[in-house]
Amino acid sequence: MSFIALVPGQMVAPGLLVTIGECVSRTIGLSVRVLEPILEPPEAYDPQRRQYSSTAILRLLIELRPQEAARLVAITEQDIFIPMLSFIFGQAQLDGRVALVSLARLRQEFYGLPPDEEVFRERACKETLHELGHTFGLTHCDDLGCTMSLATSIQQVDTKSATFCPACTILLAERLGRFGRSTARPSEEESP
Amino acid sequence: MKRQWKILVVDDEEVMRESLAAWLREDGYTVDTAASGAEAIRRVTADDYAICFVDLKMPPGIDGIETMIEIQKIRLDMPVVIITAYATVDTAITAMKEGAQEYIVKPCNPQEISLLVERIIRMKNLERENLLLRERLEKQYTFYDIISKNPKMAEIFELIRDVASLRSTVLIQGESGTGKEMIARAIHRSGDRVEQPFVAISCAALAESLLESELFGHERGAFTGAIERKKGKFELADGGTLFLDEIGDISPKLQADLLRVLQERSFFLVGGTEEVQVNVRVIAATHANLQEKVRAGEFREDLFYRLNVIDVRIPPLRERREDVPLLVRHFIERIALELGREITDISEGAIRLLIDYDWPGNVRELENALERAMVSCRERVLGAENFSFLVARAAEDERGWTPPGTQTLAELERKAIEATLRRTDGGVAEAARILGIDRSTLYDKIKKYGIKRG
Numbered sequence: 001m002s003f004i005a006l007v008p009g010q011m012v013a014p015g016l017l018v019t020i021g022e023c024v025s026r027t028i029g030l031s032v033r034v035l036e037p038i039l040e041p042p043e044a045y046d047p048q049r050r051q052y053s054s055t056a057i058l059r060l061l062i063e064l065r066p067q068e069a070a071r072l073v074a075i076t077e078q079d080i081f082i083p084m085l086s087f088i089f090g091q092a093q094l095d096g097r098v099a100l101v102s103l104a105r106l107r108q109e110f111y112g113l114p115p116d117e118e119v120f121r122e123r124a125c126k127e128t129l130h131e132l133g134h135t136f137g138l139t140h141c142d143d144l145g146c147t148m149s150l151a152t153s154i155q156q157v158d159t160k161s162a163t164f165c166p167a168c169t170i171l172l173a174e175r176l177g178r179f180g181r182s183t184a185r186p187s188e189e190e191s192p
Numbered sequence: 193m194k195r196q197w198k199i200l201v202v203d204d205e206e207v208m209r210e211s212l213a214a215w216l217r218e219d220g221y222t223v224d225t226a227a228s229g230a231e232a233i234r235r236v237t238a239d240d241y242a243i244c245f246v247d248l249k250m251p252p253g254i255d256g257i258e259t260m261i262e263i264q265k266i267r268l269d270m271p272v273v274i275i276t277a278y279a280t281v282d283t284a285i286t287a288m289k290e291g292a293q294e295y296i297v298k299p300c301n302p303q304e305i306s307l308l309v310e311r312i313i314r315m316k317n318l319e320r321e322n323l324l325l326r327e328r329l330e331k332q333y334t335f336y337d338i339i340s341k342n343p344k345m346a347e348i349f350e351l352i353r354d355v356a357s358l359r360s361t362v363l364i365q366g367e368s369g370t371g372k373e374m375i376a377r378a379i380h381r382s383g384d385r386v387e388q389p390f391v392a393i394s395c396a397a398l399a400e401s402l403l404e405s406e407l408f409g410h411e412r413g414a415f416t417g418a419i420e421r422k423k424g425k426f427e428l429a430d431g432g433t434l435f436l437d438e439i440g441d442i443s444p445k446l447q448a449d450l451l452r453v454l455q456e457r458s459f460f461l462v463g464g465t466e467e468v469q470v471n472v473r474v475i476a477a478t479h480a481n482l483q484e485k486v487r488a489g490e491f492r493e494d495l496f497y498r499l500n501v502i503d504v505r506i507p508p509l510r511e512r513r514e515d516v517p518l519l520v521r522h523f524i525e526r527i528a529l530e531l532g533r534e535i536t537d538i539s540e541g542a543i544r545l546l547i548d549y550d551w552p553g554n555v556r557e558l559e560n561a562l563e564r565a566m567v568s569c570r571e572r573v574l575g576a577e578n579f580s581f582l583v584a585r586a587a588e589d590e591r592g593w594t595p596p597g598t599q600t601l602a603e604l605e606r607k608a609i610e611a612t613l614r615r616t617d618g619g620v621a622e623a624a625r626i627l628g629i630d631r632s633t634l635y636d637k638i639k640k641y642g643i644k645r646g
Contacts, residue, residue, distance in 0.1 A: 082211035086299040139220035152302035
């Protein structure tokens with residue numbers, strides 16, 4: 001049976017992984033397994049930018065993915081970038097196997113606000129679903145409430161929900177068909 | 193609409209190029225990449241892109257600015273966004289001066305680039321929508337290459353559809369340059385003779401004897417130089433359509449010969465004794481008023497009625513000024529392509545000038561005027577100044593008019609009224625408006641000069 005592998009980077013809280021795992025499993029309909037934490041590769045670190053190259057981390061993830069895992073998503077506390085952009089919330093192989101989500105800019109504290117664990121966890125779920133959606137071939141959605149809508153700021157992350165819009169749900173169900181799922185079943189509960 | 197657009201990313205650095213491409217692909221765009229200026233130019237030659245992201249520093253070979261200049265030589269409208277890590281005012285100014293749509297410094301905020309892409313795509317969508325609407329509009333008003341939204345022309349199109357497959361002769365009347373041959377071709381193309389030949393001949397261009405031989409052909413030895421049997425236009429058009437332009441200019445003898453062909457559907461070759469049977473649909477055209485020629489005894493009445501089975505009168509361009517903008521846009525596109533010029537539009541002022549001009553040479557004169565203006569135009573938009581020769585021509589017409597020395601003022605007035613009534617198909621109210629007099633005054637003058645209306 002195919003599953004989605006969730007790989008934490010250094011210092012990612014186990015409780016957060018449970019929340020993300022439940023959300024992914026519930027929304028996408030595939031079981032989730034949390035793998036052993038990994039160390040972000042030192043060669044991916046850019047000392048000038050003080051950020052990690054997401055492309056370099058994705059390269060490592062491709063090697064790490066277990067054969068039987070349908071997809072692998074890594075969750076990192078590190079701030080990540082691609083050369084053109086000052087930061088990104090996450091990156092995925094479009095219609096590929098691996099994705100990466102950064103938690104660095106999802107906390108209220110990053111924006112000088114008091115901590116809010118609930119908001120933080122919700123943001124982490126949205127971004128994980130978003131990047132996973134890309135691995136299933138979904139592109140950005142014009143529905144601002146859909147988890148697949150483009151977010152280039154934290155406000156846009158907060159505007160969208162942790163669910164796929166009806167159109168993206170159908171597209172995702174088609175892609176999931178090959179994993180023995182005819183539809184994404186929001187009501188289904190599967191423990192990670 | 194974003195999925196219809198392609199984006200090109202040009203950078204010699206693979207990570208930079210591929211990561212930006214991947215980020216844009218997540219947004220739904222089809223993204224191509226090029227590792228050098230030369231590769232970018234090859235791609236742009238083969239494909240159309242909504243946006244080209246070009247890195248400023250690209251050793252070796254041509255740099256970003258040079259790549260942009262080359263790209264815009266191939267596709268003038270392609271928005272190029274220059275990317276650089278070196279934020280200097282100088283390079284920014286150079287890039288913008290050379291035609292860059294935008295200039296971004298890497299690394300940039302994702303929101304900045306996202307908004308930039310969105311703005312350019314919105315502009316491209318509007319451009320495309322505009323083009324589609326214009327094409328749809330043109331199609332709506334186009335009938336076999338004839339462009340018009342004038343109600344009288346719409347009636348003609350309707351008539352053509354009704355009579356296209358009949359064998360009846362058609363007489364097309366209209367001033368020079370109104371497109372009489374195009375109407376004839378439209379009749380031919382919309383009927384069941386479309387697969388058969390369409391043969392055209394201008395009766396005004398040839399001397400009588402030559403025209404006779406051209407129309408009916410000749411036997412070997414029929415006259416000096418007739419070294420072999422030659423088929424005439426009637427025989428060549430067998431099964432199809434024969435278009436006789438400037439029919440009003442043919443001699444009385446040819447009028448009689450033509451009448452015979454139309455009645456008998458057969459004729460003799462010049463110098464021949466054998467009767468040739470043909471199945472030809474005749475469409476005749478003239479810029480002259482044939483009825484007047486009949487009245488003056490210059491044209492056979494029986495031939496006139498034989499030709500005038502279906503009567504098509506094409507209004508001159510000055511009576512369908514609403515067609516001028518449509519025709520202008522059509523000609524600009526065609527002539528720009530022929531001349532290889534990047535002229536894409538015309539200013540409001542120039543359109544106004546063209547609408548107001550009287551176009552004595554009709555659509556042909558408009559086409560020639562546009563070609564002349566486009567040859568001398570150095571901008572991408574035609575302006576009123578490109579049509580200064582029309583203003584001069586109109587002024588010359590005013591100055592150059594001299595009253596015929598043999599006619600009295602009363603005779604000139606009668607002729608003016610007759611001509612105006614012809615133009616309005618006998619409509620007194622419209623004629624009075626054109627002449628700038630009261631309807632009652634015009635009635636008085638019609639009575640006074642004994643003018644027949646219509």
